[in-house]
Amino acid sequence: MTSPQVIQRETPEARRRERRGWYWYDWANSAFYTTVISVFLGPYLIPIAKTAACESDFPSVPVDRCVSDFDTLVTGRLGYVDVLGADIRPAAYFGLILTVSTLVQILLLPVVGALADHTGRKRELLGGFAYFGALATMGLFFLEGDRYVLGGVLFIVANVSYGASVVVYDSFLPQISTPDERDAVSSRGWAIGYFGGFLLLALNLVLYVRHDSFGVAEGMAVRICMMSAGLWWAIFTIIPLLALRNRPVPAHETTALGSVGGSFRQLGRTISELRRYPGTLLFLVAYLIYNDGVQTVIGNSAVYASEALKLGQTTQIIAILMVQIVAFGGALLLGVLARRLGTKRVVLASLVVWIAIVVVAVFLQEGAAGQFFALAFAIAIVLGGTQALSRSLYSQVIPSGREAEYFSLLQISDKGSAFIGSLTITLAVQFTNSYRIAIVSLVVFFVAGFLMLLAVNLPKAIRQAGNEVPARL
Template sequence: MRLDEESPYLATGVSRREAWSWAMFDFANSGYTTVVITAIFNAYFVAVIANNEDWGTLAWTISLAVSYGLIILTAPVVGAYADAYGAKKRLLLLTTIGCVLFTAMLYFAGPGDLWLAAALVILSNFFFGTGENLIAAFLPELARSDTLGKVSGWGWSFGYIGGLVSLGLSLAYVTWAQGQGLPADQFVPVTMLITAGLFAVSSIPTFLYLKERALPQPHRAGISVMHEAFARLKETLDRVRDYRDLTRFLACLVFYQAGIQTVITLAAIYAQQVMGFNTADTMFLVLVVNVTASVGAFVFGNMQDRMGHIRTMALTLLGWMVMVLLAWMAETRGMFWLAANVAGLCLGASQSAARALVGYFSPAPRRAEFFGLWGLAVKLSSILGPLTYGLVSWISRGDHRLAMLISGGYFIIGLAILMSVNIRRGREAALHAEAI
């Protein structure tokens, strides 16, 4: 099978090589979320930088909340600009450079460097999240409308393999460093350099082979680029009633993603503070979970186009509820391992399914803008969920079990809203917009 050949699952004119190069960005950037946000730096931030103070978890969640707040303010405008000027790929390059640079600079954050660490997390995560929105906007250009779930699943499953590689390299170094008797403040910073370097190298195929198919659109005379971007965004918001099913799904997304983002950003902290895991234990757990997440993204991505978007999403949300109960009740490492792997299966499936559904509801001329709204919803949830957990753990003086249980309520709300989304009506609204 040649990479320059087309596939029945891809849009006309899209080769397997180009689809692979798009998926390679998921491979490249997954190391950041896996190592910095999920497995290593978050626990290091609480235990070493914040010296295990009661406010450490809250400080971590506030830092992430600030970065997501910045993305919320800028994502729709960045998307509108990318659509208007056909600039998704150029902007993607800028965000990649920014994330790689500030991730590498986390190397310099050590014990007591709270403000430096917080600032670098805010900046690196801002560039990561903005790039995540931009790469997602390429999906409807690469896949056929009836195979969005399958192609999105390819990307997510490949992405988790990238997280595995980054975490595996970091684990190998950490295991060696601990064998040499080095403390965490000497070996954790090196994992930031490993993560940044892998991100930079692995993203090269994306910028070599992924094509910018969107053409610059007619511009309004006499106004600045920024004003034009805001004007386009205002038009979308003014017509949001025409996309009521997209709006409902975005509301659903805010709530259930609040639960998911809580698990992603606080899993290592929960493992170490509640279950007594050390750094190597946590890294190995997350490494295995990345395998199950990859499997979940691939399997459910293939099922989604046959089973239906809503049924697939509902099934994964039920799985998330089971996971929260297992983690809350876990007294042994075995039960916590089971909860973590249930989370892995649901994580890959729900992330892939959501991206495909947004693409299904998006009219072609406004894809980047609509994925900007998707990013806005995800980032709002990334503030809501982790901050809820952080506040509960702070108020309860470190009761992480209670914080996890309360955060699980967001999955129930998300499922209730999901039941009101009409797939056919949402797709018809997108097709109608393209015909105008």
């Protein structure tokens, strides 16, 4: 990490110039999350897997009719696809590859961080992971017919590369901003990223909705939309790569490989030290549990809309666009309420709303777009605020001067908990073949997180960490 003295020697204009380039990577990569993960891939990949199951298990039934009537044809051990020798329901396939990609990130991210810190070649690592992910995303254009395995492999490569590139991207923040500038710089990048993801998705909505007028089939339109996210990612990554620069790193006593091993040992020491801060540990576990529920709901919303509610992708895209816009206002609203009522109370109240969301989702009627929009609006109101306020609370209960170390722990743990949520959805669909049961199973995450957060004595936890207790919590 660049020392404060080095940052102070850099001119404000030089930092501003580098920051302007840094913002563009949020703009570049957000298109992958909104267009591919949130909207198109899940609802498109599951019929691909169903096609493969139809060709294997129901060869006498026309493929189109088999896919449309798939749930009525499934019986016994028929209606599954093979994944490394395991029989997987097509509806569970997207959740499976999301789970696998998350698990790979858990193993890879500490290595990426150690290499970035040890070699100092952050710009090269950022570019390498970004273009590896962008190329894999563009490869989704070739996802058609029964190529579910190809889709799974390309998505895992793209999602792992996305996570690794963000780790390197985040590590530039202390180098391009002073402590006083950091909040504003980080928030500005987050906002620009949301707008970039919104803009490409809006353009893709035009292509998808009017694909007939463009002379393009619906499947081809989806494939073009997914490819566009990779192309967008690749093109706009050029800007930060031109603007950002590597910094000299201190001489290391170990090799790069030794630094990787040291990163895991340091992580183990930090986890062991948490016993000295029981309030911090309890809050961390509570946050990871309910945030896992939040991430799993968002990651599976498009698939739930298509599989359980039988809603078209146009409806899903409009809902996602609405969520991104309303989430800004929701975050500001919850921030105002936190200043008046206390941050912990507002987070607890938001968790009650999340519990209501997953319960109400079970009773939504098939084809009821209005009900889905109403639920999406409720999600948008609490989405940004829940995470922003929770991270604000976490910053209060970690030891001063060791923020990067503890936020690194949060990031790795966050990936680990996301694995559990994805696995929960996958297993629920695998054993019940019902996305309604799968989505309501997430209520456990919100209830458990609510009870654990309620039990945290925040003033005591803040004092244990050596920090000053704010006037309102």
